[in-house]
Amino acid sequence: MAVQSVALVAHDNKKKDLVDWAYKNSDQFAPLRLYATGTTGRLLSERLGRDDIHCLLSGPLGGDQQIGAKIAEGEIDLLVFFWDPLEPQPHDPDIKALLRIAALWNIPVACNRASAEFILSSRYMTDTEHTPGKPDFSDYTGRKVS
Numbered sequence: 001m002a003v004q005s006v007a008l009v010a011h012d013n014k015k016k017d018l019v020d021w022a023y024k025n026s027d028q029f030a031p032l033r034l035y036a037t038g039t040t041g042r043l044l045s046e047r048l049g050r051d052d053i054h055c056l057l058s059g060p061l062g063g064d065q066q067i068g069a070k071i072a073e074g075e076i077d078l079l080v081f082f083w084d085p086l087e088p089q090p091h092d093p094d095i096k097a098l099l100r101i102a103a104l105w106n107i108p109v110a111c112n113r114a115s116a117e118f119i120l121s122s123r124y125m126t127d128t129e130h131t132p133g134k135p136d137f138s139d140y141t142g143r144k145v146s
């Protein structure tokens with residue numbers, strides 16, 4: 001399964017880095033469905049000249065949770081989240097929840113430009129034979145609860 005949809009998220013001090021990186025790779029992004037939290041999405045739309053980015057709510061207003069829900073529903077194949085390790089965020093529980101859901105559903109996550117470059121240059125980006133392996137939660141969902 002090739003990557004078809006990507007979520008892009010960045011904290012304020014990292015937005016320039018993310019937008020510059022996305023612009024540099026805009027040819028590779030062209031065929032991909034893009035999702036983003038509100039402010040990140042607005043900046044990306046302006047810079048990439050795309051009006052088809054699915055801009056959700058701003059992160060602190062629920063956007064991180066919206067992205068997490070889309071990951072759980074299988075709508076997002078890759079998360080690029082340049083989070084800021086030096087700045088406390090008011091919605092820290094939402095950030096943690098988003099990263100947890102991405103780990104739970106086994107999707108690749110890039111947390112900075114270096115990891116984003118590794119992932120974007122991976123042959124798995126376009127390999128239709130490769131399946132990242134969706135986890136099987138049937139033991140959990142079918143468990144006995146008295």
Ligand SMILES: O=C(CO)COP(=O)(O)O
Nearest residue numbers: 037038039040058059060
């Ligand atoms: O806060 C964010 C991620 O946690 C990003 O939200 P914005 O893109 O709306 O700034």
